[in-house]
Amino acid sequence: MSALVGQGLTDIDSLALAVRDPESKRLVGEALSAYRGGALRSAIVSTWIAVDYDIIAKAKELSAHGDAAATTFVQDIECAIQSRDVKKMQAIESVVLTTANEKLQLFAPHEFEDLSRLQKDRHLCAHPAFASEDALFQPTPELVRTHITHALKHLLVNAPLQGKSAIERFHADLLSPSFPVDEESIGTFVRAKYLDRAKDVMVVNLIKSLLSAPFGREAAQYMGQRHQVARTLREIAKAKTAIYDETAKDHVARKFDAIPDALLLSISAFVECDTRLWEWSPEPTRIRFRRLLQDADAETLKKHSAFDAFAIPELASILVGRFESFEQDVQIGIISQIPRREFITQAIRIYGDASGWRAAEQRGRVLMIPLAPLMNADDVRVMLEAVQENDQIWGASGTSAILETVFDATRSLLAQSRPHWQAFINARMLSSRDASSHYAYPALQQRLAASED
Template sequence: MDTGFIDLDILLTRIRHPQSKVYFLDAVKAYKAGALRGALTSAWVALVYDLIAKYRELSALGDAAATAFLMSWDNATNSGDIGKLLQLEGSILEDATANTQVVNRIARTHLDRLREDRHLCAHPAFSAEADLFEPSSELVRLHLVNAVDLVLSQEPLQGKAIFDLYDVDVQSPGFPAAHERILDYVEQRYLARVRAQNVRNFGTVLAKSLLKGVPAQWEPLHRKIIPSLVAIRDRAAHAWADVSAAIVRLVDNLEPLDRPRAIAFIAAFPDFWPRLQEPTRTALQETIDNADPAAIIDYRILAGVTVPQFRAALLSLINGLTRQQLADAIASQPLVDLWAKVVAEYQASGSWRGSEANFRDLITPFAERLSSQQLDQVLDAVIGNGQNWDAAETHTLLLGLLRSARLADRPTPDARNRFYQHIYRMRRTDKYSDVLTFLQSDGWLLPAPERAVDD
């Protein structure tokens, strides 16, 4: 590196932490005064102080490795244990490389040289000729520039601690559930403060979770894991090429038992399909074509219904699901292509209690996802079967579903009119009064009632 034309005063403006700047200013003053040994000593002090400051920031974010080092450092400081402090100071570059990963291995090589030259300057070390070590101005300037470029000007980016932090976070109630909010959250909390290499590793770990079911505690969380991986694709494009290459290798080498996971993965990331080896595509297609509805245990395979190559076979598979299988599939993921069978199953409810169970298990999981047309179908299914409209809990279940819909997705006036006329004829307007009140809240008016039938 040619450091001869670098203005050290400008270098000072690049230092993030104010106190680190104060310590580094001592090094610059010493350099300008010709006290080169003092400049290197002050540069090392500024570097160590800045690493400790970065550790405090990382510890506040939950980095366990940073917290452990700081605990030792603070305990030694409070007890005046000089020997321990010297030991920690001597090991801080190793810790920053191996544990917190604040420093990468190339940077550590340069910083180790600063530490070694600082030792020669700060201690009475003599050469064989009894000459006191005297660094050249070029060497000192190089060390000053490296200290700023490699540490003092850098954000305290997280290293491998991202995996432990994410593991706890994604299982917590504070992790977002909505797709777009997950993208923003993962970008701001993880991607913006993590080293590029760790972003690539993070993406591979997420993909392994979706494709191989590891770690096991993430298994029920695939609806959060998928958007987390999408965040890397859309918000960390610099890392996605390496991540996607690793994913292709994973899919091409999956065990047969993991192929349903791969089908669900392709549904979420269809761009991977043409990148797979031909034998892999054949195996996935045959997995679907030969699937037995009676033997299905991993309902994530149904997500592949959005992939053109899989659609016909999976629609046939969906049509063959039993009522319990349908409920289990919806619990796994309420896919829009399950809706037609859901409505038909609810429409055909054979008892009051069965109707209520069908509404809770089959229809309610689609809350907040239904279009105006689909809500029309629900209203028509309610009035189309006496086991539905006369069941004790239907009005409560229906009101909850309607309230979850966006204003633009509420039922059409025609469907509301049909619903009102039926419950009026059946003398159930009192039972459904709350539903009718809600339906009128956006300006819909009750139509003139048709003649009610006798009980």
């Protein structure tokens, strides 16, 4: 049998093994047996029976998840069965493919066409009176194999994750408290539950919905979830790169200019996750965005995560200007809530200017600790020099705990930063003349010594 290539499977047997529903697997197995035995008409009829059954099984699965159209369809079937209404059952079966396409949205247009041809050929096989004696339908082995392959690839091996209901379920998961937050877990969750068996059309619609929902009528639901949506979109891009690149580029080019001013700055989180979104945006959108960025106050910038736009060089200069224009207390608030590498230099400068013990402790907690995971070895050096040069900082009782926390957060840098920590400890011990003195930072000494083991 010739190899069939699709969805990572190399032949028709592998496709058959991937059928989700046990009964559908048994039914398509009968079709394969008939095909291999040369009973070609029987093979087509059996293939249609597997399709018919699987559509109903998927409808029941969708109904269990609250899909209204699927529930109505299932109720109609059950009512006809209970009342033994043969005509109604025949009527339902005659349009089952159309129902699956239009109501349940299980198929892409070409898939519906392929399965419609199967249905027509099934009628010719099951009802030979439909054809004249001289034109009795004689399916070829190639045609039968094609029908079986289409049934498997377009329906039987797929989860019912197509259409509007699938998108709604995805967004319900995305906004739920249990949705994962780290990239690896997001990728695993999305692939396993939605992408691994999803058709291309569903992936396309999902990408469009993620690029639209935070900026449309339901934007309020996503106000605190923009980073979650952007990270999720990035994981979909990794799993379905070709589809994402084509779909996102087209959607952004056509739709982003329609985002209202009140929400436009909110694209920043998406731009940070994929800087190409800025390149793909229409020039009028970029002009509007730059103007809004130049005029926005601190609260607006924070509300819309606009500092994520540092990812775009031409926007970084605007953001630096906006940040530097704010009063120092406002800058401290921004840094503490949105720690970024771009703020480290100014944060250390503010910390180094502390004019009292309590101010030094407060600035250390809200500036140095949040920024510590983002520091490099040279940042650690500059910070320690600022501490050493200001007795209001090194003399504050809480500074020891602050530096210990920074040390722990920057352990990965010790190969480069150890000399800076050691120089600071040596200076403090020399100044204190007592290695056990609080102002010689004994706990920090112990951490540094232990790290050499």
